[in-house]
Amino acid sequence: MSISSFNRRWAQVILEALTRHGVRHVCIAPGSRSTPLTLTAAGNAAFICHTHFDERGLGHLALGLAKGSGQPVAVIVTSGTAAANLYPALIEAGLTGEKLILLTADRPPELIDCGANQAIRQPGMFGSHPTVSVNLPRPTQNIPARWLVSTLDSALGQQVCGGVHINCPFAEPLYGAPDEAGVSWQKELGDWWQSEKPWLREIYGREIIKQRDWFFWRQKRGVVVAGRMSAEEGERVAAWAKMLGWPLIGDVLSQTGQPLPCADLWLGNSQATTELARAQIIIQFGSSLTGKRVLQWQATCTPEEYWLVDPLPGRLDPANHRGRRLSCNIADWLELHPAEKRPSWAEKLAPLARLAQDTVALGxxxxxxxxxxxxxxxxxxxxxxxxxxxxxxxxxxxxxxxxxxxxxxxxxxxxxxxxxxxxxxxxxxxxxxxxxxxxxxxxxxxxxxxxxxxxxxxxxxxxxxxxxxxxxxxxxxxxxxxxxxxxxxxxxxxxxxxxxxxxxxxxxxxxxxxxxxxxxxxxxxxxxxxxxxxxxxxxxxxxxxxxxxxxxxxxx
Missing domain, CATH: 3.40.50.970 (Thiamin diphosphate (ThDP)-binding fold, Pyr/PP domains)
Incomplete structure (x- = not known):
């Protein structure tokens, strides 16, 4: 059997599986051990391939592609410290929700811990930061193709956000003209090659639970805090808050239009904090607040309830308020919790925001x-x-x-x-x-x-x-x-x-x-x-x- 040719067959299953999970962009750094993955990606018409000689920059290029497209993006690098350079982008994706799929080529097990060149311990190298980590075996026809594809589908099916690390050992030779080695192995997957669906579909429900007492809370004095959101979500949250008559404190990443601009300045005024202290409920959409005064106020406010709506998992509230953590799509949550037209209640905030804007213009x-x-x-x-x-x-x-x-x-x-x-x-x-x-x-x-x-x-x-x-x-x-x-x-x-x-x-x-x-x-x-x-x-x-x-x- 031609090892180089079967390496390519194995890589073809990996890359084809990625297409079934929405991957269109693949970012590739130069390297020899990653040749089966690189040449397979280059030969797959479903992919747009991007290259960069700097793996740290390559990881962030993939992060930006994932931010802009809203789709998972794959990264291919060779073995050794090339893989380690993806760590910063992986960490960022885990905190902000973009989907990265890291395909790190590796030396086979017999070359690890024996002094072989460019061989490091790659399985588990990213610790707890990936959503899922998969350490594949070296390519072999003794393992059915359906095991490989279902293993990948299972890992990618769990990727609600953040990164998936797939470590891919390949033995030499890595180069050579393709031959018939592994054709029958690939044919085990039948018409999967012509379909567009994953081999294995694991369904993980994220049902949005309607807050039954929302009709009660929407009649109270509330404040909306807007963190990182999409442009569409930002506009909808701004309209929703305006309908309720609730003041909106918008971060630079909220895309709400910041109806009360310069919040990080006017929140330093005691009149603002006194007015906001009258709020009975605060609802925060999106995380990652920027302004120091916004964070200081957010940390010390004590409403009856503090709700945080964001699709990412985790508490996302460093102040650990008493209230509710609602992990779901923001737009869908707004649909289930409509606003009711009510008069504005925090009348002192708009003049303070105008004062802050005028002060900025002069200063x-x-x-x-x-x-x-x-x-x-x-x-x-x-x-x-x-x-x-x-x-x-x-x-x-x-x-x-x-x-x-x-x-x-x-x-x-x-x-x-x-x-x-x-x-x-x-x-x-x-x-x-x-x-x-x-x-x-x-x-x-x-x-x-x-x-x-x-x-x-x-x-x-x-x-x-x-x-x-x-x-x-x-x-x-x-x-x-x-x-x-x-x-x-x-x-x-x-x-x-x-x-x-x-x-x-x-x-x-x-x-x-x-x-x-x-x-x-x-x-x-x-x-x-x-x-x-x-x-x-x-x-x-x-x-x-x-x-x-x-x-x-x-x-x-």
């Missing part, structure tokens, strides 16, 4: 990090999307800007790391083919600079806006030791990104005023290519402006 008149965050909606492409980085930039946008209702906003706010932000945004753009504005800090851009190579292949205008405040200036908001802050926390690198853009043949601009920035961005939306725009700002401008505006609004 961000000078060009810089704070002004760009506050006026970011003016830069958004029509019918496009926004990707917001982590650290200081997402907090400034959350505190200062009012994003349009239903406008798609993406971010990595699960583990909230700065790794893989460029590659994730590239994946989102590839999945949606929409004009995309991504805004990140300078350290985030440096961390994922290899993934600038992914921006050479875009299907719609893509603007990467790098806010260069020379380091991790979020630490300027924290009580870090002054003498050690620059060396051990902010770590200024004193770089600009002109040469990085040139290295990957990307268009680059470094505007010095708001009008220049607006003009450059406006032109960038005219062409289906990537543009890097770096704004160089005073190091502590954004952090100081946030603190100053918070003090003004809090004391009003």
């Amino acid at each position: 961000t008149a000078e060009f810089g990090e704070a002004q760009v965050a506050a006026r970011l909606p003016e830069l958004l492409p029509e019918a496009g999307q926004l990707f917001v980085g982590n650290s200081l930039v997402v907090r400034l946008v959350d505190a200062f800007a009012q994003l349009p209702a239903g406008y798609p906003v993406y971010s990595n706010r699960g583990a909230s790391g700065i790794d893989g932000l460029l590659s994730t945004s590239a994946g989102v753009q590839r999945a949606t083919a929409r004009a995309t504005l991504a805004i990140v800090g300078d350290l985030s851009a440096l961390y994922d600079m290899n993934s600038l190579s992914l921006l050479r292949q875009v299907s719609a205008p893509f603007v990467l806006l790098i806010v260069n405040n020379n380091g991790g200036q979020i630490f300027s908001l924290l009580p870090t030791p002054v003498e050690e802050r620059e060396r051990f926390y902010c770590m200024p690198q004193d770089v600009n990104f002109a040469h990085a853009a040139a290295m990957f043949s990307l268009t680059y601009y470094n505007p010095g005023s708001w009008s220049e920035l607006r003009d450059v961005v406006t032109r960038a939306w005219l062409w289906p290519q990537a543009t890097i725009i770096e704004i160089t700002v005073p190091e502590t401008d954004g952090a100081q402006t946030l603190q100053n505006l918070l003090a003004q609004v809090s004391q009003a």
